Amino acid sequence: MQVPDFILRQPATLQEAITAAQEASRPPDGSHAPSAPEQGYDWLGGGTDLLCNYKWRINQRPVVIALRGVAELQSDVAGSLAAGRTLWQLENDAEIQxxxxxxxxxxxxxxxxxxxxxxxxxGNLHLDTRCWHFNQTAEWRAAHRSCLKAEADQCRVLPDPGDVCVAAYCGDLAPVLIAYGAVARLHGPDGERRVPLAEYFAGDGIRRFAERRRAELMVAVEMPADAEDWRVNYRKLRLRQTFDFPEGGVAVGLQWESGNPGVIAAARIATTAYASVPLLHPEVVELLQGQLLDQDLADRAGALLESLVQPMKNTSMSPSYRRKMARVLCRRALLDCSPHSSS
Ligand SMILES: Cc1cc2nc3c(=O)[nH]c(=O)nc-3n(C[C@H](O)[C@H](O)[C@H](O)COP(=O)(O)OP(=O)(O)OC[C@H]3O[C@@H](n4cnc5c(N)ncnc54)[C@H](O)[C@@H]3O)c2cc1C
Incomplete structure (x- = not known):
């Protein structure tokens, strides 16, 4: 299947990238009328999500702005991980390990x-949301009346009226970075702004972000100074262990009481694939805080998380199985954080 035609822009600097996005989102009549943040263009990281969607004729745009040549996105500055870093680099960098x-x-x-x-x-953090009715070829969608996130005006997952998109956010890194307390560094025509990742994602499967500004992109992810004091763990449910998207994912971050390892001073619990955005679970945090981490506490936290997540019928595995597995993933992630665990 071929990628459709588009205009490829290859800026070398952040300013050139922002200018290219401003030009691409300007209406054809040249006026400066406000437009939707992504109107007319898409940023391109490695293309492993975007171009697959383009091949299936999903929400393609006339201009694609490649970020690989943008110098500011390629190298880390103190305390921040550059947005252009590949996942292979993150996985193999001794300093990050x-x-x-x-x-x-x-x-x-x-x-x-x-x-x-x-x-x-x-690209991983901005991964598009996924749904059984959306991630299909144009022909499949046409034969099945498509979906709200593509060509149709109604969601095929929700019963009537179905005017909200429930496609699932399935990125693996977001919950883990949220558990570390990471902050997004964004850059646009008005300069730079910083948003905690926990507040960056919001809304439904189409909107996805709390606030998306025109011609703005993510430059880096800032790791807080105390990130190394957190014990973080992530557990993932997927169909095939070799390469599949998460059907459920639970990240746990814990800080111990000083001089009292095993007693939880602070916690962060974030999930992926259970909703249209990565979710924080303050109810589970409340249960954990001030408690000694043992099997019983981990069981109770898992049971509570199971009662909170609400997966939809829009991925390969059934919602009831994915919900049950939230309990298992949470319990395992917690116990792996224990001071006595080797992981
Ligand atoms: C077979 C297969 C299996 C996969 N399995 C998984 C999996 O298990 N877990 C998982 O998380 N993902 C998975 N993916 C999805 C994808 O490969 C990864 O999420 C990848 O990290 C996306 O990064 P990218 O640079 O290729 O993104 P791209 O495809 O280039 O972009 C994705 C989105 O991010 C936007 N974007 C890119 N960079 C920026 C930026 N700096 N600022 C703002 N917006 C930006 C793009 O405009 C686009 O909307 C899978 C993909 C395939 C094809």
Whole structure:
């Protein structure tokens, strides 16, 4: 299947990239009328998600702006990971393995080794949401009345009226970075702004971000100064262990009481693939805080998480199985954080 025609822009600097996006989102009459943030163009990281969607004629845009040549996105600055870093680099970088081991091990769980050589951190975090009715060829969609996120005006998953998109966010890195307390560094025509990743994602399967500004892109992910003090763990449910997207994913971040390892001083619990955005679960955090981490606490936390997640019938595995597995993933991720665990 061929990629459709588009105009490829290859900026060398951040400013050139932003200018290219501004030009691409300007209406054809040349006016400066406001437009949707992504109107007319897409950013391109490694293309392992975007170009697959284009091949299936999903939401393609006339201009694609490649970020590989943008110098500012290729190298880390102090405390930040550049958005253009490949997942293969994250997985194999000795410094990342030492400082943020769960990030390195989770990068290794994404897709296949070949894909990870091209796939970028920025692309992974902006991965489009997925749904059984959406990730299909144009012919399949036409035969099945398509879906709200593509050509139709109604969701095929929700019962009437079905005017909300419930496609699932299935990125692996977002929950782990949220568990580390990471912050997105964004750059656009108005300069730079920083948004905690936990607040960056919001809305439904179409909107996906709390606030998306025109011609803005992610430059880097900032790791907080105390990130190395957090014990983070991620567990993933997938069909085939070799390269599949998560059907459910649970990231756990814990900090111990000082002088009292095993007693939880602070916690972060984030899930992926259970909703249209990665979700935080403050109810589970409340249960954990101040408690000694043992089998019983891990069981209760898993049971609570199972009661909170609400997967839809829009991926390969059944919602009831995915919900049950949230309990298992949470329990295992927690116990792996234990001071007595070797992982
Ligand atoms: C067979 C297969 C299996 C996969 N399995 C997994 C999996 O298990 N887990 C998983 O998480 N993913 C999986 N993926 C999806 C994908 O490969 C990865 O998420 C990858 O990290 C995407 O990165 P990319 O650079 O290729 O993104 P691209 O395809 O280039 O872009 C993806 C989106 O991000 C936007 N974008 C890219 N960079 C930026 C930026 N700097 N700022 C703002 N927006 C940006 C693009 O405009 C686009 O909307 C799989 C893909 C395939 C084909």
């Amino acid at each position: 030492r400082r943020y081991p769960a990030l390195a091990s989770t990068a290794a769980l994404v897709a296949s080794p070949l894909i990870r050589r091209s796939a970028t951190l920025g």
